[in-house]
Amino acid sequence: MIIPSSIQSIDHLTTTVWEVEQMAAELRKGSNVQSSLSISTQELLDVNGVHELDSAVANTLVKQLTAIKSSAKQVHISTGSMATFEWRNRITKWLRSEIDEHLFCSFSSNISQGGGVVLRTPKNAYSLVYKDKILTNIPTLARLLPS
Amino acid sequence: MDSGVWIVVIAALTAVNVACVIVVVRALRIPSGRKVTPHYHLDVSTTDILKEEELDKLRNEALDKLQVSSSDTLNHFDEKLMSFQQKMYSELEDQFSKTSAIIFDNQQKITAEAAATIARSVSQSAKVFEENAQRMNSQLESTIAAEKKRRLELFESNMASVITQYMSEVFDGNEDMAAQAPVVINWLGKHKEAIKKDIL
Numbered sequence: 001m002i003i004p005s006s007i008q009s010i011d012h013l014t015t016t017v018w019e020v021e022q023m024a025a026e027l028r029k030g031s032n033v034q035s036s037l038s039i040s041t042q043e044l045l046d047v048n049g050v051h052e053l054d055s056a057v058a059n060t061l062v063k064q065l066t067a068i069k070s071s072a073k074q075v076h077i078s079t080g081s082m083a084t085f086e087w088r089n090r091i092t093k094w095l096r097s098e099i100d101e102h103l104f105c106s107f108s109s110n111i112s113q114g115g116g117v118v119l120r121t122p123k124n125a126y127s128l129v130y131k132d133k134i135l136t137n138i139p140t141l142a143r144l145l146p147s
Numbered sequence: 148m149d150s151g152v153w154i155v156v157i158a159a160l161t162a163v164n165v166a167c168v169i170v171v172v173r174a175l176r177i178p179s180g181r182k183v184t185p186h187y188h189l190d191v192s193t194t195d196i197l198k199e200e201e202l203d204k205l206r207n208e209a210l211d212k213l214q215v216s217s218s219d220t221l222n223h224f225d226e227k228l229m230s231f232q233q234k235m236y237s238e239l240e241d242q243f244s245k246t247s248a249i250i251f252d253n254q255q256k257i258t259a260e261a262a263a264t265i266a267r268s269v270s271q272s273a274k275v276f277e278e279n280a281q282r283m284n285s286q287l288e289s290t291i292a293a294e295k296k297r298r299l300e301l302f303e304s305n306m307a308s309v310i311t312q313y314m315s316e317v318f319d320g321n322e323d324m325a326a327q328a329p330v331v332i333n334w335l336g337k338h339k340e341a342i343k344k345d346i347l
Contacts, residue, residue: 073346079324087324094332099343114311117331119338121345128334131310138306 001064002047002101005092006040006085009106010074016041017065024058073122074104080115080129083107155209156202163196 007016019041037045050057077083077091088107095103114131197205302309335342 075342075346081324083324087328090328091331091335094335098336098339100346103346112311117327117334119335119342121342123345124341126334126338126341128331134310135306138303 001068003068003096003104004040004043004047005089005096006043008088008092008104010069010072010104011106012040013065013069013072013104016044017062017069020058020061020065023053024055024062027053027055027058068102072102072104073100074106076106076108076120078113078118078120079107079109080113080117081111082109155206155213158209159197159205 003013007013016038019038023037023041044061045051045053048061050061075095083091088105092105095105114129116127116129116131116133118129119126
């Protein structure tokens with residue numbers, strides 16, 4: 001199953017699972033709920049070729065999504081300023097294409113971190129913070145200061 | 148009567164009196180050589196000695212002589228006066244010349260000394276000014292160096308907070324994330340294998 005990049009974090013996946021579950025319940029009642037789906041859930045259906053949704057398909061989707069959620073890996077990215085949805089999509093796409101197709105990523109912004117990006121995995125943190133770059137290159141900074 | 152005539156008459160009478168006194172004194176001089184000063188009274192009238200015509204004659208002669216003498220004296224005095232005046236003028240000129248030369252020399256000396264003093268003063272002032280300027284320049288340089296050192300030390304000791312505050316003020320939450328996307332993706336690519344190891 002393909003998870004679209006608009007569904008970036010496990011929390012978002014949880015919401016999507018809940019939405020699909022609700023959709024399956026409504027379908028069991030015989031109502032047409034597809035028009036009220038969220039954009040990301042609709043994208044999930046589109047990228048996975050689900051053009052006609054019925055109760056059985058919805059139940060299958062719920063099972064697959066729940067399985068993915070249970071084994072999902074997630075990293076967290078902190079940015080120096082608020083990242084746009086497009087930016088987050090771009091980074092999520094790269095992570096899923098280069099690291100793992102079911103890798104999820106949560107995002108937050110921290111103005112005091114001093115610009116740049118910090119990526120945290122369950123084991124390590126990788127920093128592209130400009131402040132850290134400057135602080136680890138003080139000799140260069142001192143050399144560039146006017147004498 | 149003119150005063151000159153009176154003078155001649157009185158002089159003649161006095162001469163007669165003096166002659167009589169001398170005669171009497173010589174007659175009374177004592178043999179031992181001692182001088183005794185006796186007291187006599189001589190009551191002689193002028194007309195008893197000289198007749199009126201003789202007196203007139205003497206008087207006229209005296210007047211003539213007095214006039215001649217006065218004229219000579221005046222001429223002589225005038226010559227002397229002119230000579231003295233010329234001499235005085237000459238001496239005054241000489242003295243003036245000498246004094247002027249001395250004053251001129253003194254003025255030249257004073258002027259030269261004043262010029263030398265001014266030159267020394269100006270030179271000394273310039274030297275003092277230059278020394279002060281050099282000292283101030285040196286103090287300023289040392290102050291700037293000390294201030295620079297202090298600021299660098301302060302900067303280094305507060306580097307983290309300074310940089311953090313600087314970045315916060317520069318970006319102010321408006322960091323251009325879209326422009327950074329290629330940089331971030333490139334950076335992620337460098338850590339790709341490490342991230343895989345962490346999550347798989």
